[in-house]
Amino acid sequence: MxxxxxxxxxxxxxxxxxxxxxxxxxxxxxxxxxxxxxxxxxxxxxxxxxxxxxxxxxxKSIPFDSLLHFLSTLTKINTSDIGTHLLQCFGADASLRFHMPREELDAPIDPPLKxxxxxxxxxxxxxxxxxxxxxxxxxxxxxxxxxxxxxxxxxxxxxxxxxxxxxxxxxxxxxxxxxxxxxxxxxxxxxxxxxxxxxxxxxxxxxxxxxxxxx
Incomplete structure (x- = not known):
């Protein structure tokens, strides 16, 4: 959050x-x-x-392919989904963004930003x-x-x-x-x-x- x-x-x-x-x-x-x-x-x-x-x-940013390659070497999982790799690496310590259902993430913020x-x-x-x-x-x-x-x-x-x-x-x-x-x-x-x-x-x-x- x-x-x-x-x-x-x-x-x-x-x-x-x-x-x-x-x-x-x-x-x-x-x-x-x-x-x-x-x-x-x-x-x-x-x-x-x-x-x-x-x-x-x-x-500044790290190229997506470089980040994906690094995480894949750690998790040994063949997927392009970064969230899957982060959950595998950090478990319960991973961000809520990767734990919450997609519909909750996409829901509008209430109240709106101000x-x-x-x-x-x-x-x-x-x-x-x-x-x-x-x-x-x-x-x-x-x-x-x-x-x-x-x-x-x-x-x-x-x-x-x-x-x-x-x-x-x-x-x-x-x-x-x-x-x-x-x-x-x-x-x-x-x-x-x-x-x-x-x-x-x-x-x-x-x-x-x-x-x-x-x-």
Whole structure:
């Protein structure tokens, strides 16, 4: 099930915020509007990549015949149906798409898709990877930092840093992502956090924050 289908089942007046500190996490919510990302950074005055034109990733794919040949060598089954191979390889862990009857898969989504209640703060663009950081160590790498502390996502750490440095301000989702981008850039990381949501939710407060007067 796509996150979009979960978002569309929310009660009226509620929202669903996802802070995804995982690789290729941009665009996790289908058809959600990009507020900060590869196609909007220039107009927002944010830098992307080398600081010039925004980077528009090219789609990448594996040829169907190559994928089918690889799966066939694993399953020893002579069929062109990818679902059959995936079910054989992964069993109950295979996607519901390959378990559900065709009529259920083809049934229209109820309610229909609508880009309004979902809020996605992604740790990077869809074509990028997220790195781990160890705040208690001077070294940080894509494989996780060393030292006594436990490594976790650099984006998560950046968001915590932003909130910690603004204890008397109620930050919006847009402000949190923009500030987290700046933190990661200052730390030398190449990933670019993104924000996908409606215009209204972009300026709404990020999750729970202390009830303080706006300044």
């Amino acid at each position: 796509d996150f979009r289908q979960l978002v569309n089942r929310l009660p009226k007046g509620s929202s669903f915020t996802i802070l995804s500190d995982s690789c290729h996490s941009g665009c996790l919510i289908d058809k959600e509007k990009e507020q900060i990302g590869p196609s909007t950074v220039s107009s927002l005055g944010l830098r992307d990549g080398d600081g010039t034109a925004p980077f528009i990733p090219k789609a 880009p309004d209640e979902g809020i996605l703060l992604s740790g990077c663009q869809a074509n990028e990877t997220c790195v781990d950081v160890n705040p208690w160590s001077s070294a940080a790498s894509a494989g996780g930092g060393g030292g006594a502390g436990k490594a976790y996502g650099a984006f998560s750490n950046a968001v915590q840093t932003v909130l910690r440095e603004n204890p008397r301000r109620r930050l919006s989702n847009r402000e949190v992502v923009a500030a987290a981008r700046a933190v990661l850039e200052a730390q030398g990381f190449a990933q670019h956090p993104c924000l996908y949501c409606s215009d209204e939710n972009a300026d709404a407060s990020f999750l729970w924050q202390p009830q303080v007067a706006d300044v």
